[in-house]
Amino acid sequence: MRLVVQVKLLPTPEQAAALETTLHAANRAANLVARTAFEQRCFRNFDLRKHTYEQVRASFGLAAQAAQHVIKKVCDTYRTLHANLAAGNLGKPGSKRRVQAESKPIVFRPLAAHPYDDRCLSWQYQARTVSIWTTAGRLRGIAFTGSADQLALLAAQRKGESDLVWRDGMWFLHATVELPEKPVTAPDGxxxxxxxxxxxxxxxxxxxxxGKGLNAVRHRNRELRRRLQAKATKSAKRLLKRRRRKEARFAANVNHVxxxxxxxxxxxxxxxxxxxxxxxxxxxxxxxxxxxxxxxxxxxxxxxxxxxxxxxxxxxxxxxxxxxxxxxxxxxxxxxxxxxxxxxxxxxxxxxxxxxxxxxxxxxxxxxxxxxxxxxxxxx
Structure with missing residues (x-):
């Protein structure tokens, strides 16, 4: 079975600037590829590569492997969109939400996550550092941290791609780990x-x-958001931005327990x-x-x-x-x-x-x- 382990990167200001520049370049390239795929109605990785690979490399300063990952990311995103459309998750045919999803190309945020494979990213588990490709060259010795269980799982079972993620001013790597399947025990009831x-x-x-405690937290947060949105000052907007994921983290922790x-x-x-x-x-x-x-x-x-x-x-x-x-x-x-x-x-x-x-x-x-x-x- 596959799980995702999240570790936090601790880059220097110079390293963080290089990572940010790389994500901007990769997502600008992804927007170009997404427009081309939409206009050409071409959503297969191999076919889309013929239309966009050279332009992505020449226009955005991406290495060969990074350009491949940009195209694959776009194809995977369109595959997810089409699966949601087929399953009816975006509404019935002709509905406003479905028409909006079908009538324009996918757009990636400037700092949307970008995938890395072992050619672009290497792990030094003992030193707790990574070496990662950027548009400014290879960055070596970027420190990372995580819980003891996460680090042990990462060192023993990591396999496949890792995603570079920027969130709320912090940098993370989401690494895929593969655990051996444990045989299901025949249940006694x-x-x-x-x-x-x-x-x-x-x-x-x-x-x-x-659910009394969780519902109380949600009600309190909902009322606080309402008051802050009505106030609409700069400080209120800063507080809203700082608190925006707090409730989701709290609910996820309750569900984990x-x-x-x-x-x-x-x-x-x-x-x-x-x-x-x-x-x-x-x-x-x-x-x-x-x-x-x-x-x-x-x-x-x-x-x-x-x-x-x-x-x-x-x-x-x-x-x-x-x-x-x-x-x-x-x-x-x-x-x-x-x-x-x-x-x-x-x-x-x-x-x-x-x-x-x-x-x-x-x-x-x-x-x-x-x-x-x-x-x-x-x-x-």
């Missing part, structure tokens, strides 16, 4: 997980990970993990305006991704099930009825009388569906 907003995750064992606890419990008890497949829920659900902000800030996809990759590293089976009517179905007898939910937190089956917290009951339904899905997909 499934730990069902119900994902929600009031409770971020609830397991069929009755453990609830409350929850995912680790769920995977650890499943591994300890020899069970797999059953999750709801909530893809497309934002398009399916219709809510009143005050609820839309809450739904659209709900990072269920990120939590599901964290659980999936942590489970893969631990050899724990993961299965995604249909979420339809999990909140109305009884985990004891299977009876489905809207009346089973007298209020948001309570489940009381009108058929067999079973009563439980609504989220715990839903997690039990997810667990049962996970067992059935696994049995069907792994039938001899």
């Amino acid at each position: 499934f730990l069902g997980v119900d994902l929600g907003i009031a409770n971020i995750a609830t397991t069929c064992d009755g453990i609830r990970h409350s 929850i995912a680790k606890q769920i995977v650890t419990e499943a591994e300890r008890t020899g069970r797999g993990i059953a999750l709801e497949d909530l893809g497309g829920i934002r398009d399916r659900v219709r809510l009143r305006k005050p609820q839309r902000v809450t739904l659209h800030s709900w990072s269920f996809h990120q939590l599901g991704g964290f659980i999936a990759y942590k489970a893969a590293r631990a050899g724990v089976a993961v299965i995604f099930v249909d979420p339809a009517y999990t909140s109305q179905e009884c985990s004891a007898c299977g009876h489905v009825d809207k009346a089973n939910r007298p209020d948001q937190a309570t489940f009381s089956c009108t058929s067999c009388g079973f009563a439980e917290h609504a989220d715990v009951n839903a997690a039990g339904v997810v667990s049962s569906r996970g067992e059935i899905g696994w049995a069907v997909s792994h039938a001899a």
